[in-house]
Amino acid sequence: MLSQRLIACLDVRDGQLAKSIKFVDTKDIGDPVEKAREYYLDGLDELVFYDITASSDKRNIMLDVVSAVAEQVFIPLSVGGGIRSVSDATDLRLAGAEKINVNSAAVQRPDLIDECAASIGNQNVVLSMDIRRGMPSTELPSGYEIVINGGRTPTQIDALAWALEGEKRGAGELVVNSIDADGTQIGYELVLTAMLSTAVRIPVIASGGAGKPEHLYDVLTAGKADAALVASMVHYGTYKVSELKHYLCERGLKMRQSW
Amino acid sequence: MTAIIDYEAGNLASVQRACKEVGLDARLCADPDALRKASRVIFPGVGAAGSAMASLCKHGLDEALHEVIRNGVPVLGICLGMQFFLDHSAEQDTPTLGLIAGTVERFDFANASLKVPHMGWNNLLDCAAHPVLADIQAEDEFYFVHSYYADPEDSAMVLARAEYERTFAAAIGRDNFIGTQFHPEKSGRVGLRLIANFAQWEGSC
Numbered sequence: 001m002l003s004q005r006l007i008a009c010l011d012v013r014d015g016q017l018a019k020s021i022k023f024v025d026t027k028d029i030g031d032p033v034e035k036a037r038e039y040y041l042d043g044l045d046e047l048v049f050y051d052i053t054a055s056s057d058k059r060n061i062m063l064d065v066v067s068a069v070a071e072q073v074f075i076p077l078s079v080g081g082g083i084r085s086v087s088d089a090t091d092l093r094l095a096g097a098e099k100i101n102v103n104s105a106a107v108q109r110p111d112l113i114d115e116c117a118a119s120i121g122n123q124n125v126v127l128s129m130d131i132r133r134g135m136p137s138t139e140l141p142s143g144y145e146i147v148i149n150g151g152r153t154p155t156q157i158d159a160l161a162w163a164l165e166g167e168k169r170g171a172g173e174l175v176v177n178s179i180d181a182d183g184t185q186i187g188y189e190l191v192l193t194a195m196l197s198t199a200v201r202i203p204v205i206a207s208g209g210a211g212k213p214e215h216l217y218d219v220l221t222a223g224k225a226d227a228a229l230v231a232s233m234v235h236y237g238t239y240k241v242s243e244l245k246h247y248l249c250e251r252g253l254k255m256r257q258s259w
Numbered sequence: 260m261t262a263i264i265d266y267e268a269g270n271l272a273s274v275q276r277a278c279k280e281v282g283l284d285a286r287l288c289a290d291p292d293a294l295r296k297a298s299r300v301i302f303p304g305v306g307a308a309g310s311a312m313a314s315l316c317k318h319g320l321d322e323a324l325h326e327v328i329r330n331g332v333p334v335l336g337i338c339l340g341m342q343f344f345l346d347h348s349a350e351q352d353t354p355t356l357g358l359i360a361g362t363v364e365r366f367d368f369a370n371a372s373l374k375v376p377h378m379g380w381n382n383l384l385d386c387a388a389h390p391v392l393a394d395i396q397a398e399d400e401f402y403f404v405h406s407y408y409a410d411p412e413d414s415a416m417v418l419a420r421a422e423y424e425r426t427f428a429a430a431i432g433r434d435n436f437i438g439t440q441f442h443p444e445k446s447g448r449v450g451l452r453l454i455a456n457f458a459q460w461e462g463s464c
Contacts, residue, residue: 001381001382001422001423002377002379002380002381002403002423003379003380003381003382003400004379005379005380040447045379045380070272070273070276071276072280074276074277074280074444074445074446074447074448074450074451075402075445075446075447076402076445093270094270094272096270096272096273096276098270098273098445121305121306121307122376123305123376123378123404123405123406124305172376172378173378201368201371201373201374201375202374202375202376203374203378203379226374226378226379227379256380256400257400258398258399258400258449259447259448259449
């Protein structure tokens with residue numbers, strides 16, 4: 001039987017690990033390569049790197065980080081942040097990333113999803129969506145809106161419609177990131193996650209809001225997510241990866257237990 | 260020399276890195292004559308069967324691979340590489356290498372609650388006694404990403420099984436070649452163990 005996955009997201013800025021609260025006020029918290037190795041050895045199922053480097057001249061630092069991590073971490077690696085073309089995706093794949101996360105650039109130019117899927121395979125294209133709760137309206141039937149540029153720019157695009165379009169265009173997986181929940185540590189956005197996970201046929205990764213082990217349990221059951229993404233919970237040493245997985249196993253979920 | 264067959268079929272660097280981690284010096288190989296000289300071969304593959312098979316044949320690597328297998332060289336197929344051991348794939352209606360009788364079929368898409376691809380970590384249901392699978396337990400989990408599964412006619416060719424909606428072949432092989440549906444290079448410590456076992460394998464069961 002397929003296990004549900006625990007994924008850690010490392011926000012990397014200029015080659016250093018950073019963590020944001022509600023997408024602003026980021027602070028650096030360490031070496032991403034060291035953290036990645038630590039989590040891998042502690043049983044993490046998958047790693048996501050998100051490049052939040054602002055200046056394009058420092059973007060190549062990310063390739064070095066990915067390459068250094070791929071040398072010593074033998075689980076799937078996914079990279080996102082600022083990917084605008086198949087060529088960006090290919091560079092990261094050659095550096096050692098399995099999967100490529102596209103976000104804002106795909107909203108601005110949806111063909112990016114098709115192009116990446118054709119070039120690197122659907123299963124390696126992850127559509128990452130930053131989503132804010134609003135009021136249901138004609139433009140936003142689901143009541144959830146896609147926002148881009150790190151949460152700063154609303155788009156008037158309905159989250160459900162975009163998830164379905166992304167799947168149709170060839171995304172192999174979705175990351176559902178709730179801007180409302182991000183960094184709050186009060187739990188994932190369960191209604192949103194369940195709505196999107198039941199609407200699509202591809203795996204859904206829940207992101208944003210995890211603060212306690214039961215939040216992971218909730219999103220992997222009521223939230224119908226295939227994988228739960230954590231950041232702050234493990235980065236500051238509050239919980240260990242293995243501890244979270246043991247907790248979820250004890251609550252009856254199937255997680256990879258030996259590594 | 261260990262050759263990793265390079266036929267534009269995906270991310271070979273991760274396979275190469277995993278080999279390096281277990282002390283196996285493996286080189287990417289796109290040339291059929293170089294492949295014929297290899298003492299050990301890894302046959303990876305991601306992407307769609309039709310285009311990958313076309314690329315393999317275009318470079319004459321299919322013939323060279325048949326030859327090294329006939330010559331008793333140990334071969335490890337990974338994911339699509341493993342699926343190519345069979346006769347035919349339903350993906351893009353593709354004739355494949357025909358080393359093991361059987362076909363490659365798609366997971367049942369009529370089942371609306373089933374997510375396809377089968378993506379993530381899954382345990383084995385059973386695991387045959389085979390040098391490449393030494394010290395691997397049925398409950399060990401490996402990383403899978405695939406929408407199609409191998410269905411050999413002769414169950415004796417199935418070396419390990421896993422389950423996703425149905426029971427399917429997680430590892431197949433005979434004589435000097437073995438294939439895994441999962442990605443050992445992305446399956447942590449147990450995956451590295453499998454690659455280390457392959458590095459020591461003489462090609463007999």
